[in-house]
Amino acid sequence: MLPIEGIHHVSICVRDLERSKLFYENVIGLKEIERPPFDFAGAWYAVGNTGQQLHLIVHEGETLRQGEIHTRDGHFAVRVSSYKAARQWLDEHGVPYEARPHAKAGFPQIYVLDPDRNVIEFNAEVLDQA
Numbered sequence: 001m002l003p004i005e006g007i008h009h010v011s012i013c014v015r016d017l018e019r020s021k022l023f024y025e026n027v028i029g030l031k032e033i034e035r036p037p038f039d040f041a042g043a044w045y046a047v048g049n050t051g052q053q054l055h056l057i058v059h060e061g062e063t064l065r066q067g068e069i070h071t072r073d074g075h076f077a078v079r080v081s082s083y084k085a086a087r088q089w090l091d092e093h094g095v096p097y098e099a100r101p102h103a104k105a106g107f108p109q110i111y112v113l114d115p116d117r118n119v120i121e122f123n124a125e126v127l128d129q130a
Contacts, residue, residue: 009044009053010076014116017041017058023115027093028078030054047078065117069098075111075119083108083124101127 014020021043024030030045033053041058054076065073080086083101087110090097100109103123110122 006050007052009055011055011057012076012114012116012118013059013061014056014114014118015058015060016115017043017056019115020056024054024056027095028120065119067117069111069113069119071098071109071111071119071121073119075121077109077121077123080122080124082128083110083122083126084128086110086122086124 021032024043024045025032030047033044033046035042035044035055043056045054045056046052047054087097087099090110090112095112098111100111103109105123107123107125108127112120112122114120
């Protein structure tokens, strides 16, 4: 068995780095961290304070989706401390989402699309909505 300690990072493709950075910094609230001087554009972000990271990679290829939110598409999930606060934040920032407060997964979920149509799931341990 591999001695896995956890997920270090998730990489996603973006077309417009500056537009994506504005979304991930100003809407999602991630903090950019130092990135090695690769020969391609991108950005790295800390996700929470456990050492996990999100890497944005500029790519013009065919891996980018075209349609609406589909929860079986590849996506990454971020645990939030408050489902209600996450919905309020998204509402205040005009981010469309698909809310699943009573998801079959056993925990409340919210799905959004970033500017390049990457699917992001926010979930909470418990439902705390009013």
